[in-house]
Amino acid sequence: xxxxxxxxxxxxxxxxxxxxxxxxxxxxxxxxxxxxxxxxxxxxxxxxxxxxxxxxxxxxxxxxxxxxxxxxxxxxxxxxxxxxxxxxxxxxxxxxxxxxxxxxxxxxxxxxxxxxxxxxxxxxxxxxxxxxxxxxxxxxxxxxxxxxxxxxxxxxxxxxxxxxxxxxxxxxxxxxxxxxxxxxxxxxxxxxxxxxxxxxxxxxxxxxxxxxxxxxxxxxxxxxxxxxxxxxxxxxxxxxxxxxxxxxxxxxxxxxxxxxxxxxxxxxxxxxxxxxxxxxxxxxxxxxxxxxxxxxxxxxxxxxxxxxxxxxxxxxxxxxxxx
Amino acid sequence: xxxxxxxxxxxxxxxxxxxxxxxxxxxxxxxxxxxxxxxxxxxxxxxxxxxxxxxxxxxxxxxxxxxxxxxxxxxxxxxxxxxxxxxxxxxxxxxxxxxxxxxxxxxxxxxxxxxxxxxxxxxxxxxxxxxxxxxxxxxxxxxxxxxxxxxxxxxxxxxxxxxxxxxxxxxxxxxxxxxxxxxxxxxxxxxxxxxxxxxxxxxxxxxxxxxxxxxxxxxxxxxxxxxxxxxxxxxxxxxxxxxxxxxxxxxxxxxxxxxxxxxxxxxxxxxxxxxxxxxxxxxxxxxxxxx
Numbered sequence: 001x002x003x004x005x006x007x008x009x010x011x012x013x014x015x016x017x018x019x020x021x022x023x024x025x026x027x028x029x030x031x032x033x034x035x036x037x038x039x040x041x042x043x044x045x046x047x048x049x050x051x052x053x054x055x056x057x058x059x060x061x062x063x064x065x066x067x068x069x070x071x072x073x074x075x076x077x078x079x080x081x082x083x084x085x086x087x088x089x090x091x092x093x094x095x096x097x098x099x100x101x102x103x104x105x106x107x108x109x110x111x112x113x114x115x116x117x118x119x120x121x122x123x124x125x126x127x128x129x130x131x132x133x134x135x136x137x138x139x140x141x142x143x144x145x146x147x148x149x150x151x152x153x154x155x156x157x158x159x160x161x162x163x164x165x166x167x168x169x170x171x172x173x174x175x176x177x178x179x180x181x182x183x184x185x186x187x188x189x190x191x192x193x194x195x196x197x198x199x200x201x202x203x204x205x206x207x208x209x210x211x212x213x214x215x216x217x218x219x220x221x222x223x224x225x226x227x228x229x230x231x232x233x234x235x236x237x238x239x240x241x242x243x244x245x246x247x248x249x250x251x252x253x254x255x256x257x258x259x260x261x262x263x264x265x266x267x268x269x270x271x272x273x274x275x276x277x278x279x280x281x282x283x284x285x286x287x288x289x290x291x292x293x294x295x296x297x298x299x300x301x302x303x304x305x306x307x308x309x310x311x312x313x314x315x316x317x318x319x320x321x322x323x
Numbered sequence: 324x325x326x327x328x329x330x331x332x333x334x335x336x337x338x339x340x341x342x343x344x345x346x347x348x349x350x351x352x353x354x355x356x357x358x359x360x361x362x363x364x365x366x367x368x369x370x371x372x373x374x375x376x377x378x379x380x381x382x383x384x385x386x387x388x389x390x391x392x393x394x395x396x397x398x399x400x401x402x403x404x405x406x407x408x409x410x411x412x413x414x415x416x417x418x419x420x421x422x423x424x425x426x427x428x429x430x431x432x433x434x435x436x437x438x439x440x441x442x443x444x445x446x447x448x449x450x451x452x453x454x455x456x457x458x459x460x461x462x463x464x465x466x467x468x469x470x471x472x473x474x475x476x477x478x479x480x481x482x483x484x485x486x487x488x489x490x491x492x493x494x495x496x497x498x499x500x501x502x503x504x505x506x507x508x509x510x511x512x513x514x515x516x517x518x519x520x521x522x523x524x525x526x527x528x529x530x531x532x533x534x535x536x537x538x539x540x541x542x543x544x545x546x547x548x549x550x551x552x553x554x555x556x557x558x559x560x561x562x563x564x565x566x567x568x569x570x571x572x573x574x575x576x577x578x579x580x581x582x583x584x585x586x587x588x589x590x591x592x593x594x595x596x597x598x599x600x601x602x603x604x605x606x607x608x609x610x611x612x613x614x
Contacts, residue, residue, distance in 0.1 A: 017448060028464055140598065144536065144590040148547050149562060149583030152571040156579070159572055257453035264456070265544060269566065283463055283549050295460050299452055306451055 010310040085285040090293045101274030108197035120209025142203030151196045151269035167271035193270040201259045212247040253309035339603045346599025352592030360406035367400035371556045390577035393568040408557040416538035419477025428488025449482040462550040525604045532597030558582035
């Protein structure tokens with residue numbers, strides 16, 4: 001049962017990391033300058049008695065460790081606190097935002113990984129040639145491209161030439177009862193943010209795949225495979241690619257963190273109503289509970305994606321699977 | 324003796340840079356930026372803070388080469404002064420990154436056991452948690468001085484360097500000369516910094532150039548999002564105001580095009596330098612190997 005114990009170990013790490021991140025999240029926001037009650041009510045007329053009452057009501061007079069376990073318990077129950085700016089429970093705000101983010105991030109990630117694998121393989125196989133130089137340069141350029149600037153350029157081009165919607169997710173005040181019309185509307189709105197996010201992540205995935213494959217291609221068994229007269233395609237598909245898969249999967253998991261940053265910037269520029277845009281608004285409004293929640297949601301999703309990558313890794317690696 | 328070591332190190336680093344085409348191009352780009360940053364006060368006729376409400380959002384003209392922004396500031400001046408902000412952030416944040424990353428990597432690779440386990444858990448944690456997200460939270464809580472932003476970026480980016488160094492140290496510490504040195508009574512610290520560090524130093528150098536690119540990029544993203552001091556002259560600031568004043572939709576192309584291109588160029592310069600150096604120091608990545 002080595003695979004099961006591998007997954008169990010990864011699961012244990014996941015739970016531990018989640019615990020640490022909630023602890024960090026808790027501690028960071030306790031270091032805040034200012035008084036939480038004053039930040040929430042923003043009313044100078046509160047009397048000391050009222051402030052004491054509110055302190056007691058929110059449990060702020062309890063010892064810190066007890067506050068932390070109350071916080072943890074509340075997180076698990078879905079009680080994520082109240083937004084300073086919206087004065088609403090955070091969960092109510094957060095849930096639709098998470099869905100909207102996933103609608104954008106999942107297709108963008110899948111697309112950029114697929115494209116990245118294709119061009120990365122081509123570049124590594126033709127290494128040293130013009131194709132490789134071109135692919136490497138373009139990928140480096142895309143990787144260095146400021147996401148928010150690329151988005152802005154797309155907005156500028158679209159307003160002047162392309163006539164695609166440049167903000168939001170759907171047109172307001174339009175009847176969306178027809179599912180096809182709804183999808184069409186969504187599709188025109190998602191085009192530009194999707195293109196932005198795919199392009200900026202695509203560069204790093206290409207470089208990752210190229211690097212992993214180049215590493216494998218310098219191994220002796222590849223030389224042997226070529227020497228015994230196998231066709232290029234056979235060397236690539238049977239000897240090189242399977243071995244390049246493992247580093248690709250683990251490096252892809254690491255670059256997911258970068259993809260998440262890209263999504264925050266993309267959502268901000270295109271006013272996409274997801275978690276990233278929520279974080280931008282929370283920064284501008286000094287809405288700390290919302291910022292805290294947005295940070296937690298994004299971190300948890302990156303952790304889960306990494307866990308998923310570990311599962312795939314375990315399935316791909318015969319050393320884990322068959323031992 | 325000490326100076327000789329430094330000069331020797333610099334010379335071999337320079338040889339490495341010059342031997343690869345990518346790193347040569349990268350270095351040339353960076354030097355061009357440095358020159359512009361030094362010349363900024365002499366070639367720009369205005370002050371970067373000087374506003375002129377009689378000439379706001381002017382397109383490029385002989386008086387204002389890059390036009391003016393929504394407060395009537397000269398955009399050419401702003402873009403030129405922004406170079407030094409980015410360079411300062413990139414270099415100082417990377418200094419912090421290298422310091423922490425090298426020490427963690429050396430210590431964790433050299434002493435196995437509990438120390439290694441604890442340090443690697445912290446490294447993994449920072450590797451897995453999206454750094455810019457953590458920077459946003461810490462940055463918006465700590466306050467927005469340039470020093471804070473440099474520290475936040477530097478202290479959250481060291482995990483890749485620590486990982487690379489640790490894996491190298493694991494091999495190097497088994498080499499006979501380390502054994503020999505230890506048998507002659509050398510202490511742990513001497514072995515780590517005198518014997519092992521010089522061997523891993525080239526890799527630290529290559530990685531640190533990538534880390535500069537990363538820091539400059541992160542700083543611009545943070546400032547754009549409103550974390551950080553928007554009174555510092557930087558490309559992130561210009562783009563932040565270009566965005567909030569609606570210049571993308573209004574079509575003031577001279578407002579948002581130069582800062583993006585200049586940011587792209589500088590980040591790309593450091594990326595090319597770093598990637599080129601990686602190819603020099605890791606022969607497996609060299610594209611000239613034939614099968």
